[in-house]
Amino acid sequence: MTSSAILIPARYGSTRFPGKPLCDLDGVPMIKRVYRACAASGIPTYILTDDIRIASVFKNASVIIDYKDYANGTERCAAAIGLDYMQKYDQFINVQGDMPDITVEMIEQVLWHLKNYSVTTIFTNMPEDKQNDPNSVKMVRGADQALWFGRGMTGYGDWHLGVYGYKRNPLEMYSRLEVTQEEQVEKLEQLRWLKNGWTIGCLSVQFNGVEINTPEDARRWHDNRR
Numbered sequence: 001m002t003s004s005a006i007l008i009p010a011r012y013g014s015t016r017f018p019g020k021p022l023c024d025l026d027g028v029p030m031i032k033r034v035y036r037a038c039a040a041s042g043i044p045t046y047i048l049t050d051d052i053r054i055a056s057v058f059k060n061a062s063v064i065i066d067y068k069d070y071a072n073g074t075e076r077c078a079a080a081i082g083l084d085y086m087q088k089y090d091q092f093i094n095v096q097g098d099m100p101d102i103t104v105e106m107i108e109q110v111l112w113h114l115k116n117y118s119v120t121t122i123f124t125n126m127p128e129d130k131q132n133d134p135n136s137v138k139m140v141r142g143a144d145q146a147l148w149f150g151r152g153m154t155g156y157g158d159w160h161l162g163v164y165g166y167k168r169n170p171l172e173m174y175s176r177l178e179v180t181q182e183e184q185v186e187k188l189e190q191l192r193w194l195k196n197g198w199t200i201g202c203l204s205v206q207f208n209g210v211e212i213n214t215p216e217d218a219r220r221w222h223d224n225r226r
Helices: 030-039 073-080 104-113 168-176 181-186 191-195 215-224
Strands: 004-010 045-049 062-065 091-095 119-124 138-142 145-150 158-167 200-204
Touching: 004 030, 004 073, 030 045, 030 091, 045 073, 073 091, 073 168, 091 104, 091 168, 104 119, 104 158, 104 200, 119 138, 138 158, 145 191, 158 168, 168 191, 181 191
Parallel strands: 004 045, 004 091, 045 062, 119 200
Antiparallel strands: 091 158, 119 158, 138 145, 145 200
C-alpha cells in the first residue's frame, strides 16, 4: 500500500522577502495557514525549516529543523526523507510555504497524477498581467508533460504553481543531479529534473488564490479578501 506525506519547506531568509513564512495574513502567520490547509487533507504533514522562529509557531505539528543552507526547497525535502521515521513513506507532496491558498483538491490531484509520473506538478490559467510579468513563473507544456519553465519569457505559458509530487526514488536522487546554468539563471529548482532527462507530469487545476513572493503579494492577498 502506498503511503504519502506532505512536506512544506519554509526558509526564513528569502532574498525578496526576508522572514516570509512569518508574514502576517489576517492575523495568522503564512506558514501556519499553509500547514492548516495541507493538514486538512488528512495526509501526514511536516514543516521543514532552518529557523527556530518558524518552528516556534507550531505546538502540535511535526517540524523538522535543519540548519543546513540548501539551494532550494526540493533539496531540503530530499534531505528530510532520509530520516529514520520518514522511511515509512514512499511518495511525497512538496507544498511551497508561500502557497497560503493551497486547497485539498489541488493536493489530491497531484497525488492522483503520481500514478502516471514519478515527478509531477500543477498549473492553472495565467492572467494576462502575470503572463507579461518577467518575475512570474510560466510553464510550457505538451499535453500533460512539462516542457520548460521560465520567468523571463512573456506573452505565453501557463501559470506554474509551487506544488510538486515525487516518488521516493527520484526525490532521493535529486541532490546528486547536475546543477545546470539554466537552473542557476532562472532560479527554478524544477529545471534540474528536465535538464537531467526526467519527465515532469503536469495537471491543470482551479486556483483563485495568491502566491506570496514579495511584500506586494502579501498586500494583494489582503486586497483580494476585502
